[in-house]
Amino acid sequence: MMNACFSDCVEALLAGKVICETSEEGLYRYLRSEASRTEVNGFLYRLERILLVTNDQAGYYCGYVHPEQFRPKIRRQFEVVASEFDGLVQWLRWARSATNADRPLMARDTIRESDLLAAIEDSPVLQTQLLDVAHKLKPGRAQGDPKQKLRAVLEYLADNDYLKCLSGASSVYVATAKWSLLYEQLEFVRQFEGIQQDAGQDEGRGNQG
C-alpha cells in the first residue's frame, strides 16, 4: 500500500500535478508524513527535482533543484500559466461577487453550480461579467446562453485541475491547491513588476472581519 502511494505520488509529481486534499486525498495524507516526504524527496532529488509545498501548506508539487538549468522549460510552463492570468483573475472576482464571499476562492472551498446559476439569474451585471470571463478563458468562447457559458467555464477549470467535480449530476465543485500556487505566482509577478493598485480602489474590502 505504501509502495503504491510512493509510486503514485512520484508519478503525479513528475507529471506536474499539485497534490492536495481535494485532488488526491490519499496521496496528500501520505505526504503529510515527514518520513514519506523524505522518501519521495530522496527519489526526486536524483532526478534533479524537489518536493515543494505551497505557503498555506495546502498542496504539494514538484520543482527543479537547479532552476537555472531548466530555464527554457520553466519559461514554457510559465507562459502557459501567465496566458491564463487575466481570465483566472476575472473568474476569481466574478465568483467572489456571485457567491457574496468576502475573499476570492481558496483551496477546499466549495462551489455549487446551482448557486452560481441562481446568482446570474438575478443579476444582469453578473451575466455580462460572466461573458467576459468566458471569453478570456478560451473554452468559454463558444456560442451559448449564460448557463452554457458557466458550465463551459466550470468544466474548463475542472479540466485544468483548478476545481474538482464532486458529482457529475449535482455539479458541486471543490477548489484545489492550484489556486494557492496561482496566488503565489501572482504575488511574485506583482512584486517584481511593481504592479500597484490605485489608492481608493476597492478600499475597505477584507476589513469586514
Place this chain on the structure above:
Amino acid sequence: MSRQEEARAATSALTRYIEPVCEAAFQHRGTVENTDANLTAIDSLLKNRLAFRTDDDFGVQLTGVVMRMLHHVTKTYRLRLAVGSVADMLEHLKTDCENYRRAQVGGQIEDQQGLEADIQEQVFELVDLLRELIQQFSFWVHTEFGTFSSIDIKIAKNQEALSKIGRLNQLFAECTIVELNDMAGNDPLLSRLLMKTLKRTMDDCRQELVNIAHRLREILARLQNDRENQLLNHLVDTFAQHYQRHPGFAPNIDLYSNLPDSMVKVAPLLLVAYPNLASPTDHDLLTELACQAAASISGTKPRREKPDFVPVTVGSDEPIPEQVDPIYSSVDFFFDALLSDGGLHALSASEGYQQLGLDVEFDIWLMVLISRYRTQDKVLANKVELEIDETPVANYSGNHVVRDLKFRKVVHG
C-alpha cells in the same frame, strides 16, 4: 465670570460627564459620539471649551488639553500595566518579608510594625494590580481591539497581550505555594496575607488568564485570516485593474531573477522509452509492434491474407480420373519391359530414357527410377538386379557421380 468660576465650571463639567469623556478618550480617540445620551454632555463640553466641533456630524472632538490631562492621570495605571511591575512588586514583597522576619527575630518592634504595614499595603496593591491587569485583558477581548482600525495594529496588539499573559503565567508558575510558604515562615500575619489573600488572587488570575488567552488566540487567528483575505482581495483586484489598463500584459519570466518555489514547478515528465528502429536484431519484434500499433490506431485488426479460392463446379456422380504425371507412367513402362513375360533381359536407365523420349532431365529420371526400385524393394529385389554405374568424386569422400542405372532380370535356376 471670574477665572476661578470658569475653572470651577470646566472642572464641574468634566466631573459630571466623566463617563462619556473617558469613553471618548480611551475608546474613540477623543471623539464624543453625537448620540441622544451625549447631547447634554456635548453642550456642556462645548460651552466650557473642552471640546470642539469637527466638519462631520459624527460628534465633537475633545480638546488636546483634556486628552493630555486624561493620559497624564492614567499614566501610573498604564505604566503598571507592564508585567515587569508585577515581578518588581513580588520581588520587593519578598525582600520586605525577609526584613520583617529578621526584625521579628531581633525584637525590633518598631521596624516590625512599619514593615507589617508596608507588607499589607504591598499585598493589597499587588492584588489590585493583578485585577486591573485582568480587567485590561478582558477589555481587549471584549472590544476585539476595536479602537484600532488597522488589522496589522490589531494583530500586533493581540500578540503583545498574549506575550504579556505568557510572562504573567510564567511568573505565577515560579511563585509556587512552597515559595510563598517560605516567604511567610511561621508568622500568622504573613501566612494570612500571602497564603490566603495573595495566593487566592493569583489562582483566580491564572484561571482567568487561561480563558483570556484562549479567546485572544481565537481573535488573533481571525485577524490573521482577515488579513490574509485582505491581501488576497488586494492581489486579485490589483491584477484585474492592471489587465484593464494593459490588456496585452504578458509577464516575461526571462527578466525575473531569484525565482521563488512557486515559479520553478516542473514541466510534466513523460516516463517513456523509445526503441532503436534501426536495429536488425529487433526487426521482427518491431514489425509486430508496429502492426499492433497501426491496428490499435486504425481501430481494426490486421487484415489476414485472402486465400486463393478455386472455383468448384459441382458435377455429376461420375469419378473424375486423376491425371498421372507422365514420368510415373514411364517408370511403370520401364519396369513392365523387364518384368513382363518375354520382356527384355536387361535395360539401362539411359536406354529407357532414349526409348521413352522423356521431357525431364536425365538426373530426375535416374532419381525417379531408383526411388521406385527402393520403395518397392521387396517386390522388385527378387526379380530385378540393380547395378549402378558410378564414379567416386575426388576430394569429397562418400560422394559419387552416377552415370547410369542398369537393371537386369534375375534368372532363377
